[in-house]
Amino acid sequence: MFKISKYVIYDILRSKVLIAYTLFLLAVSFALFSLETDGAKSVVSLLSIVLIIVPLISVVFTTTYFYNAYEFIELLVAQPLSRNTILLGEFLGVAVSMTAAFLIGIGIPVLIYSPTATGGVLLLSGVVLTLSFVSIAFFSSVAMRDKAKGIGMSLLLWFYFAVIYDAIVLGILFSFSDYPLDKVVIALASLNPIDMARIMVLMKLDISALMGFTGAVYKQFFGSSFGLLYTMAIMLVWIILPLIVAVRIFKKKNL
Amino acid sequence: MIRTENLEKHFGKLHVLKGVNTSFSGGEVISVIGPNGSGKTTLIKSILGMVVADKGKIYFDNKDVANDFTYRHHIGYMPQIGRYPENMKMGQLFAMMKDLRKSTSALDEELLNEFHLTAMFDKPMRTLSGGTTQKVSAALAFLFNPKVLILDEPTAGLDPVASEILKAKILKAKGEGKLVIVTSHIMSEVEEMADKIMYLFEGKINFFKTIADLKAETGEEKLGKAIAKIMKREANV
Numbered sequence: 470m471f472k473i474s475k476y477v478i479y480d481i482l483r484s485k486v487l488i489a490y491t492l493f494l495l496a497v498s499f500a501l502f503s504l505e506t507d508g509a510k511s512v513v514s515l516l517s518i519v520l521i522i523v524p525l526i527s528v529v530f531t532t533t534y535f536y537n538a539y540e541f542i543e544l545l546v547a548q549p550l551s552r553n554t555i556l557l558g559e560f561l562g563v564a565v566s567m568t569a570a571f572l573i574g575i576g577i578p579v580l581i582y583s584p585t586a587t588g589g590v591l592l593l594s595g596v597v598l599t600l601s602f603v604s605i606a607f608f609s610s611v612a613m614r615d616k617a618k619g620i621g622m623s624l625l626l627w628f629y630f631a632v633i634y635d636a637i638v639l640g641i642l643f644s645f646s647d648y649p650l651d652k653v654v655i656a657l658a659s660l661n662p663i664d665m666a667r668i669m670v671l672m673k674l675d676i677s678a679l680m681g682f683t684g685a686v687y688k689q690f691f692g693s694s695f696g697l698l699y700t701m702a703i704m705l706v707w708i709i710l711p712l713i714v715a716v717r718i719f720k721k722k723n724l
Numbered sequence: 725m726i727r728t729e730n731l732e733k734h735f736g737k738l739h740v741l742k743g744v745n746t747s748f749s750g751g752e753v754i755s756v757i758g759p760n761g762s763g764k765t766t767l768i769k770s771i772l773g774m775v776v777a778d779k780g781k782i783y784f785d786n787k788d789v790a791n792d793f794t795y796r797h798h799i800g801y802m803p804q805i806g807r808y809p810e811n812m813k814m815g816q817l818f819a820m821m822k823d824l825r826k827s828t829s830a831l832d833e834e835l836l837n838e839f840h841l842t843a844m845f846d847k848p849m850r851t852l853s854g855g856t857t858q859k860v861s862a863a864l865a866f867l868f869n870p871k872v873l874i875l876d877e878p879t880a881g882l883d884p885v886a887s888e889i890l891k892a893k894i895l896k897a898k899g900e901g902k903l904v905i906v907t908s909h910i911m912s913e914v915e916e917m918a919d920k921i922m923y924l925f926e927g928k929i930n931f932f933k934t935i936a937d938l939k940a941e942t943g944e945e946k947l948g949k950a951i952a953k954i955m956k957r958e959a960n961v
Contacts, residue, residue: 476820483811540807546774547803548824549796723735723775
């Protein structure tokens with residue numbers, strides 16, 4: 470498995486797209502930090518990059534990589550290697566490269582300008598988001614045989630989690646505002662990795678008071694140490710679950 | 725060495741394999757022939773585990789290969805159209821395959837030398853011509869000295885010299901007691917190499933006979949004519 474990952478990483482490094490992504494993140498974060506004297510404010514600005522751009526790039530890069538590596542996968546399947554090993558090796562290779570790019574691109578500036586707990590949580594949530602969206606992209610690329618359909622499905626999933634989901638949640642909150650919704654709000658947030666990451670960082674920033682009633686609920690639940698454990702557990706599920714489904718489909722896939 | 729039982733495969737509505745029962749043993753060259761789309765490649769890919777059959781079982785040395793991958797240590801596969809990582813150089817490809825297979829048996833680099841591939845080791849795979857890619861596929865299939873070789877239209881796209889080298893290599897492998905499964909459309913080539921012929925038609929085995937039997941049965945000298953005669957006879961029944 471690690472051998473496969475090694476070749477995947479070699480291959481990714483040769484393509485230079487990843488290097489461009491790293492440089493882009495570096496440029497954005499240095500720019501944001503030099504615009505603001507207060508590091509915490511820049512972290513908030515960086516948060517929106519982490520929540521929207523990082524998942525988008527993770528999903529698009531992973532899906533295109535998977536279809537471009539189709540020949541390689543075909544070659545491996547005829548060798549004495551189990552399909553689990555092949556897919557997990559591919560996943561590990563892509564996941565390590567994407568995480569490294571994120572940690573260099575956002576991690577280094579954060580360490581220089583804002584080496585606080587908030588900065589740490591921002592990095593943690595970014596890593597977890599990268600991993601879960603790589604995992605989601607693996608699911609859609611394994612499920613769809615056609616490249617265009619695979620990329621389409623990946624983008625749709627990203628759009629759903631980044632934009633549509635919040636609209637749905639808002640709609641639910643408005644239509645049922647006469648009922649006690651605190652538990653429902655927490656459950657709804659768990660169903661979206663981007664929401665979980667957002668809550669993780671906002672809790673550290675102490676600005677949840679700005680979010681009104683929901684913010685109070687969040688603060689009470691996610692601010693506790695149980696809440697933190699819960700968040701981590703749910704984020705882990707968001708990494709592992711799509712991957713397990715992908716492995717299951719891949720085992721029966723005709724190449 | 726390899727046995728299949730009631731192999732069935734659908735691709736959507738298309739019923740590609742309709743219950744294939746067969747068995748192959750070592751020291752033979754088996755030629756699988758049949759019209760385009762008759763299920764030859766699907767049969768081969770099922771044996772390799774690249775395609776998962778809907779029903780039926782495949783045994784390798786009397787062991788069921790479902791959920792097993794270790795048996796592929798003993799198989800060398802040459803695909804119809806070899807597709808390789810484009811950014812990789814030829815030398816890197818060979819190094820990677822050696823690294824991934826962790827083969828303990830001695831390497832067989834005969835084809836590598838005879839096709840003069842080592843001289844092209846620093847060429848990226850995407851720049852190679854179709855024929856050279858076929859040579860790479862062939863060299864890779866034989867490299868790990870497997871006891872079963874599965875070659876899907878091996879000589880298509882090869883120049884006459886390379887074709888002859890490959891045919892000689894196939895016959896040599898057979899002499900070493902290996903099982904060679906070849907698909908081909910070129911009857912003269914089949915006649916040169918094969919011991920037995922399996923004719924697949926619309927996902928079923930139409931016949932599986934030795935060349936001598938086929939000729940004796942039809943009274944024809946040429947294999948192509950013998951097969952044509954059998955096909956006509958079957959059509960009339």
